[in-house]
Amino acid sequence: MAIRYYCRHCGTSVGTLEDEELLVSPRLGFDQLSDEEQQQIIHYGSDGHVHVRITCEHCEQALEENPDLHELDRWIH
Structure with missing residues (x-):
């Protein structure tokens, strides 16, 4: 089992964690998310x-330059 991070907007693979001990680790910060945020992410x-689902650096830059994109969940298809 692994944790796979990918961009919520463009679908790019951002990285993978293979260490199973991390799956239950508070270091990942999943425990800081509300139930609704956990369901979305x-x-x-x-x-x-x-x-x-996270936002990659390229999409983060696009969001900063085009704030209206925040209204869309996924703008790259």
Whole structure:
């Protein structure tokens, strides 16, 4: 089992954590998220991996330059 991070906007793979001890670690910060935030950000795949939706650096820059993009969940298809 691994934790896989990918961009919520463009779908780019950002990184993977393979260490199973981290899956229950408070260092990941998942415990700081509300239940609603956890449902929006963290998904448990049929492949047994945890998939975490974040914003990559490129999309973060696009959001800073184009604030109206915040209204869209995913603007790159």
